[in-house]
Amino acid sequence: MRAAVGLFLGLAMAAAVQAGEQLEEPLADKVRSALAASVADSAPPRPSFASIDDRLAYLRWLGATSERLKKRKSEHAVRVEFLEAVWYESKRAGLEPELVLGLIQVESGFRKYAISSAGARGYMQVMPFWARTIGNGDASRLFHMQTNLRFGCVILRHYLDLEKGDLFLALGRYNGSRGRGEYPSAVFANRRLWLGDGTLPAAATAAAPAGRPGG
Secondary structure: OHHHHHHHHHHHHHHHOOOOOOOOOOOOHHHHHHHHHHHHOOOOOOOOOOOHHHHHHHHHHHHHHHHHHOOOOOOHHHHHHHHHHHHHHHHHOOOOHHHHHHHHHHHOOOOOOOEOOOOOEOOOOEOOHHHHHHOOOOHHHHHOHHHHHHHHHHHHHHHHHHOOOOHHHHHHHHHOOOOOOHHHHHHHHHHHHHHOOOOOOHHHOOOOOOOOOOO
16 A cells, blocks of 8 residues: 555656756767767667577567557557667666656657757657767757667766766756756656566566665
C-alpha cells in the first residue's frame, strides 16, 4: 500500500513537472570532440546480441514495452521503430532503456515535435545550442527521431560522467534544475512504470548508479 501511494505521488509530481532546459556550459576541446564523434556515428538502430538468450530477452522487452506504449503511439510499426531506436541509443550510451523512456515521458509526453518555452526540441527536449556545439549546426534535425534520441542519450551520458555517476544530479543537470528533487523524482517514478513488474532479464538491464531515490 505504501509503495502504491508513493508511486501515485511520484506520478502526480511528474504531471506537474515542466520540461526544463540544458544550460550551455563551456566544453573542453577534448570533450567537445568526443561528444561530436558520439553523435556523428550514423549506425542504424539495429541491436546485435552475443547469444540467443540475449536476443530473446530483447524481444520480450520489445513486446511488453510496445503494449505499454500503445496508448501513446497507436501504429504498431511506428511504435516498434521508436522502441528499437530507444533501445539502441540508450544501450549505446550505457543507459537503461526504461530510464530513457521515463525521461521522455516527463520531457515531451512522447511528442516528436514538442517544443518547450525555452526552445528545447523533440522527444528528449534537446536544446538547439547542442546542434551548434557538437552537431552540424542544423537544429531542425533535432526533430528527427533517431537524431533526437542520439543527442539526448549522449548528453545525459555526458552529464552522468560529469557528475561521477550520480544519476540524481545528472538528471537535474539535464533539466537545468541541478540539486532539486522534483525532476529526478518524476523521471524515476515514470521509469518504474516502464519496468512494469520491476524486473527485467539480466541481459535487458543496465545498472543505474545507486545512492539516490530511484537509482
